[in-house]
Amino acid sequence: MLTRDDCYKELGLLPVWRLKDVPSGRRGAGATIAPAPSPANLRPQLLQGIHSRGYLPHVKADGATYFVTFRLADSLPAEVLESWADAPEDERARNTERYLDQGAGACLLARPELAEIVVQTLLCHVGSQHTLHEYVVMPNHVHVLLTPLGEYTLSDLLQGMKSVSAHKINTVLGREGPLWQHEIFDRVVRDDDEMQRLAFYIRRNPVKAGLITEESGFRWSSAWNKDAGEAPALQRALLRPGEATASAVVAPAPRRPDVATESLEWPALTAAIKSCTLCPLHKSRTQGVPGVGDLHAEWLFIGEAPGADEDRQGEPFVGQAGKLLDAMLAALRLKRGENVYIANVLKSRPPGNRDPHPDEVAACLPYLERQIDLIRPKLIVAVGRIAAQNLLKTDTPIGKLRGHVHQYRGLPLVVTYHPAYLLRSPVDKSRAWEDLVLAANTMKNLKTPNP
Numbered sequence: 150m151l152t153r154d155d156c157y158k159e160l161g162l163l164p165v166w167r168l169k170d171v172p173s174g175r176r177g178a179g180a181t182i183a184p185a186p187s188p189a190n191l192r193p194q195l196l197q198g199i200h201s202r203g204y205l206p207h208v209k210a211d212g213a214t215y216f217v218t219f220r221l222a223d224s225l226p227a228e229v230l231e232s233w234a235d236a237p238e239d240e241r242a243r244n245t246e247r248y249l250d251q252g253a254g255a256c257l258l259a260r261p262e263l264a265e266i267v268v269q270t271l272l273c274h275v276g277s278q279h280t281l282h283e284y285v286v287m288p289n290h291v292h293v294l295l296t297p298l299g300e301y302t303l304s305d306l307l308q309g310m311k312s313v314s315a316h317k318i319n320t321v322l323g324r325e326g327p328l329w330q331h332e333i334f335d336r337v338v339r340d341d342d343e344m345q346r347l348a349f350y351i352r353r354n355p356v357k358a359g360l361i362t363e364e365s366g367f368r369w370s371s372a373w374n375k376d377a378g379e380a381p382a383l384q385r386a387l388l389r390p391g392e393a394t395a396s397a398v399v400a401p402a403p404r405r406p407d408v409a410t411e412s413l414e415w416p417a418l419t420a421a422i423k424s425c426t427l428c429p430l431h432k433s434r435t436q437g438v439p440g441v442g443d444l445h446a447e448w449l450f451i452g453e454a455p456g457a458d459e460d461r462q463g464e465p466f467v468g469q470a471g472k473l474l475d476a477m478l479a480a481l482r483l484k485r486g487e488n489v490y491i492a493n494v495l496k497s498r499p500p501g502n503r504d505p506h507p508d509e510v511a512a513c514l515p516y517l518e519r520q521i522d523l524i525r526p527k528l529i530v531a532v533g534r535i536a537a538q539n540l541l542k543t544d545t546p547i548g549k550l551r552g553h554v555h556q557y558r559g560l561p562l563v564v565t566y567h568p569a570y571l572l573r574s575p576v577d578k579s580r581a582w583e584d585l586v587l588a589a590n591t592m593k594n595l596k597t598p599n600p
């Protein structure tokens with residue numbers, strides 16, 4: 150016969166961290182505390198695999214506090230998760246955290262108005278359905294530390310939070326389909342030490358992920374202190390001037406995002422690009438396309454803007470032109486991803502592949518500038534007229550720009566033809582070859598110490 154304690158143990162509920170000094174009256178107006186479940190009630194539920202990931206306890210351990218992570222549907226592909234299947238559980242959890250913090254997927258929750266919806270949902274039934282100890286809404290996942298109240302189980306609460314926020318966010322975005330991944334990570338907090346450690350973890354998460362330097366400056370977290378000195382970099386990067394909702398305002402939004410992008414580290418920068426709404430292109434694109442390659446590359450290739458393939462796949466130069474670019478890299482004995490980073494001036498696809506508008510370039514360029522500052526390449530190759538003219542702030546024809554070593558942000562820059570142009574005008578491939586020789590020689594000279 151299974152005892153009650155056996156059941157709790159099997160559920161991972163012992164020893165349970167309980168709220169101290171909480172008079173039962175504060176646990177929820179009129180709430181009745183559920184009687185401890187009997188073994189008879191528990192057994193069938195155990196057989197359903199209650200404590201496996203993705204199935205939240207439908208029974209209530211009175212006073213138990215849970216650390217819960219739920220994530221956006223596109224934040225952790227099943228194949229990535231499967232690749233860790235053989236790792237011990239704590240290693241899998243660490244891998245997951247690291248992967249999520251790198252900002253995989255479209256990172257919709259980096260958008261202030263969407264993160265705000267999640268925060269409001271978490272706060273909605275505080276005091277009546279649950280006590281919320283800590284929370285953070287990251288760009289692609291959410292951590293909460295909460296205690297269900299009254300008759301509410303963790304399953305009830307999470308289902309409610311996820312479905313209400315998904316409905317609201319889908320309405321704002323005009324989209325359909327699952328917003329959240331079905332699977333949820335949850336664990337019972339076992340003692341005060343663990344409670345403090347997890348609370349600290351949640352509050353520090355935006356700092357650890359490189360979104361901000363002071364936890365109190367992160368708007369979508371229980372650590373937020375609106376009087377704190379530092380303004381949150383990520384949200385400032387994402388807000389259009391004057392756009393912030395009343396509740397999202399924490400500091401005057403900058404006129405241009407460069408003030409904020411200057412301080413972003415890779416994860417925050419990538420998240421900001423993917424979910425940027427600074428120009429109208431965000432309405433027609435599938436996703437923002439940050440760039441691809443070695444974050445410490447000596448070579449930086451900069452194109453114009455994502456095309457249809459890039460917009461779909463989230464990576465620059467993956468279509469026909471991309472194949473030719475790869476061949477150009479091979480001519481330089483370079484390979485995509487190895488000592489090379491590839492980015493575009495615009496991070497969002499212009500409809501019909503039209504030329505970028507000046508205001509779109511102005512809004513987007515700070516992202517590229519920050520990428521350059523983080524990579525610190527030795528040499529830049531501007532790929533095509535649009536990239537060259539926008540970087541060098543000139544309308545000089547490409548025929549006159551190529552063949553010289555220019556400077557951009559203190560770095561040498563060489564101009565060559567766009568591979569899409571070369572596909573249409575193969576006769577100019579020999580000129581492109583000359584450009585690559587110039588680039589190779591420039592790089593060689595940079596690496597040769599002066600006599």
Ligand code: URA
Binds near residue numbers: 452466467
């Ligand atoms: N053309 C570009 O300039 N960039 C891409 O990423 C794809 C095509």
